[in-house]
Amino acid sequence: MTGDNGATVRTRPLLIAGRPVAAHLHARVPALTRRVVDRLLSELPVYARLPREEVVGDIAGIVRHNLRVFARVLERRAPATAADLAEQRDSAAQRAEEGVPLDAILSAYHLGMESGWQEITRDARPGDLIDVQDALSLMMAFHRTLTSTVSAAYLEVRQVLDSQEHAGRHALLASLLAGTADEEAQRSAGLRPAERYAVLTLALAPHPDESGPGGSVAARRKVRRVQSELNAYVRESALVSLDASGGTALLPVAAPPPWEELCALVARASLSAGTAITAAGATAERRAVPAAVAQNAEVVEVVRRTGRPPGLYRLADVLLEYQLSRPGPAREGLASLLAPLADRPDLLRTLESYLALGLDRRRTAESLHIHPNTVDYRVRRIESLTGLHPARAVDLPYLNAALLARSSGTEA
Structure with missing residues (x-):
């Protein structure tokens, strides 16, 4: 017979260990769901941080639904349809809105499939080889389609959210650099300026690979690695305007950080990017950010003009040279x-x-x-x-x- 998607459906039930595979999996879905949820909580920390009612509600529900879809695939001996995966798409979109990493979501589905496979192949005998192979092929095809569907739904939502966040962060950075950041207005847009920032002005030397084929790729990689170090320092997305030659970074801080800490940050960024970085830094209250950026630019220029080595500098390091300039x-x-x-x-x-x-x-x-x-x-x-x-x-x-x-x- 022919299925809804035009594929030929084989009606003989798969048998492993003398059991109809699909019926056995259907019967074991409740117990398997509890087992998978327990593994999610113990093996994937991000799920342990979710509200308990969400774990036993939405998360357990999608685990249960996915196992049942897998059982139907085995029963029909045909691929999953778009309708079969509608709930998985919706769940991926919701996890994206909650900020659950995609790798954790895919790992969760992998745990579910692994548990289901272990259950249906338990006590398999040599004579079951053909049906085990058929079941494996169906599972791999289902898992491939599932992964593609979930990833696409997740990334679609993240693209929208990231675009909105990027626009908001860009607007906040622009307002801070212009000295017009208004806390109430930014809060209404979902962003709130910090009271204090570590202000860094960075001058990036060209990476050796920038002069060869694919130089633009090397330049973007250099910038991305510098930004990753800055993000890691504040444990969120730093406010950064950066291109291949350098730029400005505003790192929210509760109190002025130790100077040695900022020096180490610039050194890590330089090592990660594989290029020399000459930088100037200062800690400033929100309203003083524009003045700090302007002073940093002059400090970097003094450092460059006087031939000092790469690294992080402050005004105190170049007082005489600064004044004479x-x-x-x-x-x-x-x-x-x-x-x-x-x-x-x-x-x-x-x-x-x-x-x-x-x-x-x-x-x-x-x-x-x-x-x-x-x-x-x-x-x-x-x-x-x-x-x-x-x-x-x-x-x-x-x-x-x-x-x-x-x-x-x-x-x-």
Whole structure:
């Protein structure tokens, strides 16, 4: 005979251990349901956290229904129909709304199928091999269809919810960066700004794979891994605006976190993404977030300009450099100390290397590929033109400050 879906239905009942398989499974559904629910509670923690009435109600109900559908598949010896799986689709959609992970849902169905299979093959004999094989084929086909149906229903709902959540989080981030976050308005939309945030500004170096084929994929993977570390730190979705070059992250915190903790977070993100990260951080009250973001951007720029290594920095780490980067008469005056060297780039390069290498003439010579005596000569020329000598304690701070002021003025 032919079934509703056009498939040929074999009417001879499957027999294992002398028992009609479908009838035996139907009879054992109540006991199997209790067994499966007990396993869900002990083996899948997410189900143990659900309300007890939901577990013994909706969850037990869908386990029971699925076992009965499986029994009908075995009875008809035909695949499950869309109508057979309607309740499973609805249940998956509801679990998606509750935030139950998809892997836990699929694991629950696997436990149910495993328990059903163990029950119908108990006491199977060698002579049952053909029927066992037929039952296995039916079970595998049913489980494949079930998994596909449940996953599609779950992901459809999650896509809508994630889109709504993403839009809400983006709006909250934008309002915080603009200094217009209104707690009552955000709460009415299901989001509530925190009173305090750890504000991070991140500059991401290119990953080596970004320069090759599939570079855009490597860039997205890098960003995703950084964001995963940020999410793990706050144990939820952080407020992040990030692309391949960097961006801003707002991490809600109850109190200012230890600085070492934030440094470790940036280090983990760098390791996970496989690229260097230069970052600036500060803890700010909600209304002070825009000012903190602006200051962080300036700190990152100072760190970059002064050639410091990757890592997390705060204003206290670059106070002198930060202040010297501010426009004004003092910066202009300091920069003018090196005006006599403006047309002597060889002397400027030598001065930069000499100061950066701790006044070590040999290392300076190596870095510039010149003779140490040439370094000595150039240092004397610098003194004769500017009146300042790096080896004089009183002159050294002025030369360092003048170089920084000059670079800040040049890039401003």
